[in-house]
Amino acid sequence: DVKVTQSSRYLVKRTGEKVFLECVQDMDHENMFWYRQDPGLGLRLIYFSYDVKMKEKGDIPEGYSVSREKKERFSLILESASTNQTSMYLCASRKLGPQYFGPGTRLLVL
Amino acid sequence: TQLLEQSPQFLSIQEGENLTVYCNSSSVFSSLQWYRQEPGEGPVLLVTVVTGGEVKKLKRLTFQFGDARKDSSLHITAAQPGDTGLYLCAIKGDSGTYKYIFGTGTRLKVLA
Numbered sequence: 001d002v003k004v005t006q007s008s009r010y011l012v013k014r015t016g017e018k019v020f021l022e023c024v025q026d027m028d029h030e031n032m033f034w035y036r037q038d039p040g041l042g043l044r045l046i047y048f049s050y051d052v053k054m055k056e057k058g059d060i061p062e063g064y065s066v067s068r069e070k071k072e073r074f075s076l077i078l079e080s081a082s083t084n085q086t087s088m089y090l091c092a093s094r095k096l097g098p099q100y101f102g103p104g105t106r107l108l109v110l
Numbered sequence: 111t112q113l114l115e116q117s118p119q120f121l122s123i124q125e126g127e128n129l130t131v132y133c134n135s136s137s138v139f140s141s142l143q144w145y146r147q148e149p150g151e152g153p154v155l156l157v158t159v160v161t162g163g164e165v166k167k168l169k170r171l172t173f174q175f176g177d178a179r180k181d182s183s184l185h186i187t188a189a190q191p192g193d194t195g196l197y198l199c200a201i202k203g204d205s206g207t208y209k210y211i212f213g214t215g216t217r218l219k220v221l222a
Contacts, residue, residue: 004152031208033208033210042212042213042215043198043212045209045210048209050208056208058209090152090153091152092152097158098155098158098200099155099200099210100155101145101152101153101154101155102152103151103152104150104151104152
């Protein structure tokens with residue numbers, strides 16, 4: 001079975017803090033994705049990576065950066081957290097077929 | 111730009127009832143995935159349909175891919191409270207992109 005894990009299920013941070021969200025997959029998938037999910041807006045793609053050290057902006061990259069130093073790990077960084085980044089963050093990975101998602105990180109920025 | 115519309119947006123039914131939810135695209139797609147997302151969790155893949163007219167069954171869930179490859183449906187027979195969740199359909203974006211397009215989802219609540 002494909003396993004995608006995320007470092008935290010719940011996080012509470014203060015405005016201006018630097019936040020790291022980590023995602024690890026164990027199936028040697030090339031492609032990895034970060035989404036945020038908000039009520040009424042569905043899943044929106046922040047960034048994706050198609051290989052180690054390769055990344056492309058998604059639909060809403062502003063305020064975020066990513067890092068992919070190893071194939072199995074894809075990190076999302078909020079350089080200076082703001083209250084409008086309070087959301088559910090979902091990581092996904094895929095090889096050739098469908099995407100497989102992690103359990104999500106619910107981030108609250110105060 | 112491809113769009114995916116799901117209907118209905120919300121559905122609340124009693125245990126034991128049947129239901130169908132729909133996913134429609136503005137253009138033809140090669141394959142489609144259905145996911146179920148429980149509250150506070152990530153989406154879990156249920157099925158991928160790839161052939162026009164294809165029907166796949168997963169216990170009480172029946173997935174159908176339209177002949178014209180622009181729509182899909184999910185039918186649940188004798189719904190149970192454990193079926194409660196957000197049902198999402200997804201397709202891969204235009205050729206040459208890694209992006210996926212997700213529908214806005216159908217939120218199902220099955221009452222005991």
